[in-house]
Amino acid sequence: MKSCKKSKKSIFLALAFAALIAMSLSACGGGASPATQAPAAPTTAPAAKTDAPAPDSAPEANAPAELPPMTLEVYSQPANFQGEQSGWTAKILKDKFNITLSIIAPQAAGGDIFAARSASGFLGDIVVLDNADIQSCIKSGLITDFTAEMQTLQSFNEYKPQLDYYNSSLEGAGPGKYFAWPTELTNTSPVSFSPTIPGVAPTVPWDYYREIGAPEVKNLTDLVSALKAMQDKYPTNSAGDPSYGITLWPDWDGTSIENVNQLTKWYGQEVNGSILIDTKGNMAELVDDAGAYKRILQFYFDANQAGVVDPDSGTQNWDSVNSKFTSKRAFLIWNDWQQGFWNTSTRGEAGENYMMLPIGDMLIYQPSDSYYGSGRAFAVGTSDPEKKERVRLLFDWMSSPEGLDAMHGGIYGFIFEDDPNGKGYVLTDIGEYALMDNSPVPDEFGGGLYADGMMQINQWMLAGAAINPKTKAPFAEEYWPTTLEKRQTLTTKEWSERFGAEDPMAYLEKNNQVGVVPFVNVSLNPDPSDISVIRTSCGPLVCDASWKMIFAKDQAEFDRLWNTLKTDLQGFDWAKLVQFDKDKYKALVDERARALAAN
Amino acid sequence: MGKARKAQGYKEFLLILPFIALVAVFAYFPLYGWIYSFFDYQPPLPFSWDSFVGLKWFKLLFQNQSYVNQTLQVLRNTFAMSGIALLFSWLPMFFAILLNELRNAPFKKFVQTAATIPNFISWVLVYSVAFLLMGNNGMINSVLKDWGLIARPIDFMKDSSHLWLKMWLWLTWKNLGWAAIMYVAAISGIDEGMYEAAKIDGAARWQCIWSITIPSLLPTFFVLMLLNISNMLNNGMEQYYVFQNSWNREYIQVLDLYVYNLSTSKPPVYSISTALSMLKSVVSLALLFAANGLSIGVRRESIL
Numbered sequence: 001m002k003s004c005k006k007s008k009k010s011i012f013l014a015l016a017f018a019a020l021i022a023m024s025l026s027a028c029g030g031g032a033s034p035a036t037q038a039p040a041a042p043t044t045a046p047a048a049k050t051d052a053p054a055p056d057s058a059p060e061a062n063a064p065a066e067l068p069p070m071t072l073e074v075y076s077q078p079a080n081f082q083g084e085q086s087g088w089t090a091k092i093l094k095d096k097f098n099i100t101l102s103i104i105a106p107q108a109a110g111g112d113i114f115a116a117r118s119a120s121g122f123l124g125d126i127v128v129l130d131n132a133d134i135q136s137c138i139k140s141g142l143i144t145d146f147t148a149e150m151q152t153l154q155s156f157n158e159y160k161p162q163l164d165y166y167n168s169s170l171e172g173a174g175p176g177k178y179f180a181w182p183t184e185l186t187n188t189s190p191v192s193f194s195p196t197i198p199g200v201a202p203t204v205p206w207d208y209y210r211e212i213g214a215p216e217v218k219n220l221t222d223l224v225s226a227l228k229a230m231q232d233k234y235p236t237n238s239a240g241d242p243s244y245g246i247t248l249w250p251d252w253d254g255t256s257i258e259n260v261n262q263l264t265k266w267y268g269q270e271v272n273g274s275i276l277i278d279t280k281g282n283m284a285e286l287v288d289d290a291g292a293y294k295r296i297l298q299f300y301f302d303a304n305q306a307g308v309v310d311p312d313s314g315t316q317n318w319d320s321v322n323s324k325f326t327s328k329r330a331f332l333i334w335n336d337w338q339q340g341f342w343n344t345s346t347r348g349e350a351g352e353n354y355m356m357l358p359i360g361d362m363l364i365y366q367p368s369d370s371y372y373g374s375g376r377a378f379a380v381g382t383s384d385p386e387k388k389e390r391v392r393l394l395f396d397w398m399s400s401p402e403g404l405d406a407m408h409g410g411i412y413g414f415i416f417e418d419d420p421n422g423k424g425y426v427l428t429d430i431g432e433y434a435l436m437d438n439s440p441v442p443d444e445f446g447g448g449l450y451a452d453g454m455m456q457i458n459q460w461m462l463a464g465a466a467i468n469p470k471t472k473a474p475f476a477e478e479y480w481p482t483t484l485e486k487r488q489t490l491t492t493k494e495w496s497e498r499f500g501a502e503d504p505m506a507y508l509e510k511n512n513q514v515g516v517v518p519f520v521n522v523s524l525n526p527d528p529s530d531i532s533v534i535r536t537s538c539g540p541l542v543c544d545a546s547w548k549m550i551f552a553k554d555q556a557e558f559d560r561l562w563n564t565l566k567t568d569l570q571g572f573d574w575a576k577l578v579q580f581d582k583d584k585y586k587a588l589v590d591e592r593a594r595a596l597a598a599n
Numbered sequence: 600m601g602k603a604r605k606a607q608g609y610k611e612f613l614l615i616l617p618f619i620a621l622v623a624v625f626a627y628f629p630l631y632g633w634i635y636s637f638f639d640y641q642p643p644l645p646f647s648w649d650s651f652v653g654l655k656w657f658k659l660l661f662q663n664q665s666y667v668n669q670t671l672q673v674l675r676n677t678f679a680m681s682g683i684a685l686l687f688s689w690l691p692m693f694f695a696i697l698l699n700e701l702r703n704a705p706f707k708k709f710v711q712t713a714a715t716i717p718n719f720i721s722w723v724l725v726y727s728v729a730f731l732l733m734g735n736n737g738m739i740n741s742v743l744k745d746w747g748l749i750a751r752p753i754d755f756m757k758d759s760s761h762l763w764l765k766m767w768l769w770l771t772w773k774n775l776g777w778a779a780i781m782y783v784a785a786i787s788g789i790d791e792g793m794y795e796a797a798k799i800d801g802a803a804r805w806q807c808i809w810s811i812t813i814p815s816l817l818p819t820f821f822v823l824m825l826l827n828i829s830n831m832l833n834n835g836m837e838q839y840y841v842f843q844n845s846w847n848r849e850y851i852q853v854l855d856l857y858v859y860n861l862s863t864s865k866p867p868v869y870s871i872s873t874a875l876s877m878l879k880s881v882v883s884l885a886l887l888f889a890a891n892g893l894s895i896g897v898r899r900e901s902i903l
Binding site: 111112114115119123133136140142242310312314533535544546548551573 | 640848870
């Protein structure tokens with residue numbers, strides 16, 4: 001009797017125990033559940049109607065008849081969209097190769113999907129990964145040898161030096177083997193920078209700057225004053241919503257605040273993990289008292305003291321920032337791509353575009369064109385010969401002028417056309433606003449909306465700055481001579497008069513205010529777990545302290561928080577992390593020196 | 600006869616087999632995951648015995664003073680917020696009794712439904728509402744500014760004072776109606792005869808509540824409280840995840856959230872977060888036994 005009771009009790013106990021464990025374990029797996037997600041866009045019916053090809057696509061019409069339909073899974077680190085590729089790009093791929101792309105996006109599905117899929121032994125038919133992950137995936141057999149196929153790609157010979165350089169640095173690939181195609185290669189030069197505006201520079205609405213008297217900005221203090229003057233004059237935008245000199249957001253924070261990291265490049269240093277690297281290759285720890293990280297924190301702090309920082313910074317997310325940028329509710333922007341939220345030819349003619357505002361004491365850290373690749377690579381995960389052949393066809397197209405015109409330019413005959421004056425391509429009237437307005441695409445090109453139908457892998461085999469052998473101009477529409485001509489507006493004219501230079505890069509070069517750093521693409525080893533643990537523990541400390549410093553109530557609190565941070569970090573072996581990063585990035589710095597010496 | 604009983608036994612076993620299988624798959628199989636805490640696991644590299652590190656992660660958690668402090672801080676938050684919830688765990692019972700005393704049936708239904716609905720709103724939406732109400736450009740600040748009561752917006756979201764209490768208020772708003780359902784059901788199970796007898800004896804309304812309703816609900820209350828005690832460490836993370844920011848992390852990061860933050864960080868550190876969540880299970884179990892011991896000591900009743 002007693003034993004019966006006991007066993008009953010122990011079964012109950014065991015169940016209770018099991019339930020507890022299930023509860024506790026389910027808590028740590030919380031992020032992995034939304035693995036499947038239905039494509040948001042409506043499925044485009046026209047893409048399926050391949051039996052009646054339009055007359056102008058006749059030359060390719062016989063290709064899909066021979067190829068059976070196939071779906072390729074693409075695991076893409078940079079993709080923002082998960083699901084089936086739709087719209088006009090889907091139609092091109094269907095018509096040409098009878099391929100449907102199914103995109104797996106860790107940015108949409110959560111980072112855990114990488115661990116889960118790699119544990120299952122298959123990441124995707126095509127993978128686009130950061131260099132370090134490419135390296136580990138080769139070691140763990142998730143990426144297959146693509147040597148024979150790679151050599152048949154039509155752009156292979158032109159980019160062979162870059163491909164050799166990258167693949168020879170991969171451990172486990174072996175000499176003469178090609179496992180990966182680095183993203184965004186160019187055929188320009190490893191030490192020069194082609195675009196006319198730098199990647200990161202202080203940028204403000206030109207009309208507001210003009211109206212506060214176009215003051216000279218010698219340093220960050222002057223910039224705060226200028227922003228304050230703008231905000232005093234324009235406390236709200238035209239819709240009556242409050243505007244701020246600066247708006248910040250925490251979504252992109254890592255080991256440190258991303259909004260600070262970007263601005264360290266104004267003062268010649270780039271944040272890499274726990275260290276700062278300058279244009280000459282000197283390294284310092286992130287929390288160096290004389291470093292740019294603290295300097296930018298001080299700038300944001302001063303700006304907040306002056307009342308020009310959006311008080312929602314730190315608790316808002318990127319979506320609400322996005323809407324602030326598109327409605328001119330934030331005056332200071334820094335990344336080149338942020339200009340796309342506002343600048344247009346029409347606004348330019350009215351003098352309202354955002355333009356670079358040079359600061360007297362800045363020295364811009366500018367990586368060169370991504371001649372050797374931009375830090376990620378395309379590779380192949382399938383070993384099925386039929387799939388590999390189809391991937392080969394796709395890669396061939398993606399690295400060819402035809403494919404790049406589509407991905408960097410858009411739809412020929414709708415977004416862009418041949419320039420009547422023979423200057424390569426020119427954007428159509430629709431093309432100029434298609435991206436900003438997400439314009440509808442006619443059914444003959446695949447229907448849907450233009451921006452939604454763009455290649456959702458969100459990464460290119462050749463960069464927009466690479467020169468198209470057909471037109472002798474860069475691939476990306478924003479660099480075409482015809483586009484640059486169109487972008488000459490009242491804003492740029494007045495800017496040139498004020499600053500005495502043709503464009504921002506010309507100004508910076510003339511005044512020796514830019515340090516171009518060779519963009520070398522070396523595969524740095526991933527962190528061992530000990531280091532990951534330190535990085536993961538220190539990250540929140542740095543970010544929390546940085547945010548509190550920006551919103552500190554006075555300078556004394558600012559300084560106290562900084563000193564506490566430096567002490568607290570030591571407890572988590574910060575020094576070990578800094579040393580590790582210095583050793584890790586030495587390879588990068590050495591390669592940069594070599595690239596400079598060689599060119 | 601023995602044979603018949605045996606056959607009956609098999610039959611009954613077959614009946615519960617699906618549930619045993621479910622428990623095995625969803626409760627016991629995941630235990631296999633604990634193995635990661637003894638390894639140096641770095642996806643995408645496959646899991647192999649070469650990366651066995653023994654108790655390395657446990658040692659790190661206990662030997663480095665900074666990690667110990669961090670864990671203690673997280674535990675403090677966990678126990679504080681669970682403790683407040685526990686302290687007020689009579690509230691759903693109280694609410695159910697009040698509901699029961701409402702004489703107007705449609706109004707009673709309305710109150711109960713209105714109190715239960717928030718339970719079905721996800722925390723992400725709750726946060727959006729909180730942000731729209733209490734952000735710097737939110738409704739409350741706009742109204743206060745329009746009335747001329749404040750010059751600069753009050754930064755509710757960054758304010759970390761009384762955070763535990765505020766979190767408890769959000770939780771109560773969301774859960775009260777739902778938690779009261781159990782008591783509403785228990786009240787309907789109370790023998791009407793007792794009330795009638797009491798009324799004949801001249802008991803007033805509050806005397807009925809005090810002497811009949813509450814004593815009848817106490818067993819339910821104690822069982823739920825014991826379960827809550829053993830679940831103290833499992834106070835969930837969604838709520839704290841959506842409300843966390845750089846200003847309140849020191850007070851809001853509970854154990855579940857800490858484990859989640861570690862395992863979803865860049866780079867993720869699976870091994871150490873598994874080690875942490877293992878410790879959690881052990882502590883939960885200890886709490887369950889302690890609570891049960893208390894129950895045996897005080898009420899001479901065991902729930903195990």
